[in-house]
Amino acid sequence: MNERAFQTAAADAAGRLAEHWRALASCELPVVPPGPPGTTLKALPETAPEQGEDLADILEDTWHTIVPQLVHWQHPNFLGYYPTNNSPASTLAELVTAGLGVQGMMWSTSPAATELEMRVCDWLARALDLPPRFTHASGQGGGVIQDSASSAALVAVVAALHRASRGRWREHGTEGRLRVYCTDQANSCVPKAVRIAGAGEPVLVPTVPGTHTMDPAALADRVDADRAAGLVPAAVVATVGTTVTCATDPVPRIGAVCRERGIWLHVDAAYAGSAALCPELREDDAGPEFADSYAVNAHKWLRTGTPCDILWVADRGDLADALGATPSYLRNDATDSGKVVDFKDWQVPLGRPMRALKLWYVLRAHGLEELREVIRHDIRLAALLASLVEREPGFHLVAHRLGLVVLRAETDDRTRELTQRLAGEPDVLCTPAIVDGRPVLRAALGSPYADETTVRRAWDTVRACAAPAS
Numbered sequence: 001m002n003e004r005a006f007q008t009a010a011a012d013a014a015g016r017l018a019e020h021w022r023a024l025a026s027c028e029l030p031v032v033p034p035g036p037p038g039t040t041l042k043a044l045p046e047t048a049p050e051q052g053e054d055l056a057d058i059l060e061d062t063w064h065t066i067v068p069q070l071v072h073w074q075h076p077n078f079l080g081y082y083p084t085n086n087s088p089a090s091t092l093a094e095l096v097t098a099g100l101g102v103q104g105m106m107w108s109t110s111p112a113a114t115e116l117e118m119r120v121c122d123w124l125a126r127a128l129d130l131p132p133r134f135t136h137a138s139g140q141g142g143g144v145i146q147d148s149a150s151s152a153a154l155v156a157v158v159a160a161l162h163r164a165s166r167g168r169w170r171e172h173g174t175e176g177r178l179r180v181y182c183t184d185q186a187n188s189c190v191p192k193a194v195r196i197a198g199a200g201e202p203v204l205v206p207t208v209p210g211t212h213t214m215d216p217a218a219l220a221d222r223v224d225a226d227r228a229a230g231l232v233p234a235a236v237v238a239t240v241g242t243t244v245t246c247a248t249d250p251v252p253r254i255g256a257v258c259r260e261r262g263i264w265l266h267v268d269a270a271y272a273g274s275a276a277l278c279p280e281l282r283e284d285d286a287g288p289e290f291a292d293s294y295a296v297n298a299h300k301w302l303r304t305g306t307p308c309d310i311l312w313v314a315d316r317g318d319l320a321d322a323l324g325a326t327p328s329y330l331r332n333d334a335t336d337s338g339k340v341v342d343f344k345d346w347q348v349p350l351g352r353p354m355r356a357l358k359l360w361y362v363l364r365a366h367g368l369e370e371l372r373e374v375i376r377h378d379i380r381l382a383a384l385l386a387s388l389v390e391r392e393p394g395f396h397l398v399a400h401r402l403g404l405v406v407l408r409a410e411t412d413d414r415t416r417e418l419t420q421r422l423a424g425e426p427d428v429l430c431t432p433a434i435v436d437g438r439p440v441l442r443a444a445l446g447s448p449y450a451d452e453t454t455v456r457r458a459w460d461t462v463r464a465c466a467a468p469a470s
């Protein structure tokens with residue numbers, strides 16, 4: 001590897017990225033790529049080169065072949081799913097992280113990586129007003145960076161099954177009897193985690209009609225009935241900010257049900273959890289003080305590149321009991337001393353990249369005050385879009401919370417037609433979904449480059465697609 005070539009290429013890459021961000025900000029690129037399936041495959045040779053090529057050529061091909069066929073998630077008119085944000089600070093940190101190339105599976109394999117992660121998870125816990133027991137400083141719990149809310153849910157479910165069965169969750173005696181509860185509004189990663197963990201399908205607790213949120217009384221009834229039938233209720237997964245409508249389960253009341261019965265409560269706050277940075281947006285229903293574990297995706301709304309989810313647990317022993325594994329080749333004095341945190345025992349994989357660096361860069365480069373403004377800005381833009389939807393004849397506002405606006409047309413057929421036409425529209429991306437059995441379109445604000453003008457323009461595009469073809 002030629003270090004000088006790296007310096008030149010890295011400077012070139014930085015320049016190209018800065019120009020790319022500028023082009024996104026001024027809407028010079030489409031949101032959605034033009035090519036049919038196979039476009040990129042066709043442009044790439046079928047075999048790897050035998051001889052090395054210049055980084056400059058590879059970079060050039062990146063912009064020539066790859067970038068035009070990407071969906072631009074940072075584009076102001078990207079309104080799909082939930083945002084997956086980024087920032088120059090996060091990008092720079094990823095470059096530095098990659099260059100340092102450390103692997104922080106245990107404290108001893110990279111002490112600073114582990115201690116930095118402990119510190120930034122504590123910073124964020126305090127900034128989100130999470131209970132002190134979720135901090136490393138408390139000596140009880142702490143935060144750990146996972147790749148995704150999906151992994152956080154899996155880790156939490158496994159720890160809960162382990163606790164509920166006193167470590168015997170894989171044995172015959174418990175097989176098929178452990179139960180995990182959520183609603184049909186939980187993200188698909190929740191039933192997936194329950195399946196992977198070997199606990200079958202989750203029990204779907206009814207929602208309170210018209211709210212899309214868990215009915216705590218129905219949860220209590222179901223748990224008690226299951227217990228009477230010889231089953232073992234192990235965990236409840238509640239959601240703060242559901243994926244379809246951004247609804248929030250009543251966590252304090254769910255937490256009371258769990259606490260009385262010794263059931264683990266995991267709170268999936270992947271998107272909406274970040275809003276708690278702003279004191280005026282903290283909701284009583286979010287109730288992190290009732291949770292055994294709580295997860296927020298920094299890569300959704302905190303300008304930190306994906307992947308970066310933080311999972312906080314109230315009792316770190318639960319995780320290490322369920323996931324710990326220390327074969328002879330990982331033994332070391334620091335671990336034996338019991339004085340260090342080995343994050344390998346807080347996650348599924350053994351190895352781990354130093355993801356804390358990007359969170360550190362982002363929190364320092366922006367500061368909490370600026371990150372709060374980012375969230376408030378996106379919420380203002382969503383309110384603008386919601387007001388445009390409400391004012392438009394032939395449209396209905398189905399839900400509007402934080403940065404999310406959910407809408408439908410007058411009839412289901414019209415919504416389906418609109419969805420079809422929008423799917424062929426390169427300049428805006430919304431996500432279709434189903435609410436109460438009816439088709440809807442979701443629009444989530446979160447691009448760093450969105451403003452009032454881009455929101456009005458995106459809405460004009462949607463309206464144009466809704467107009468009957470002439």
Ligand SMILES: *Cc1c(COP(=O)(O)O)cnc(C)c1O
Pocket residue numbers: 082147148149150151187189239240241242243268269270271297309
């Ligand atoms: C986005 C989202 C997820 C999935 O997040 P990943 O990090 O992609 O696994 C889970 N739950 C909720 C509520 C979400 O909004």
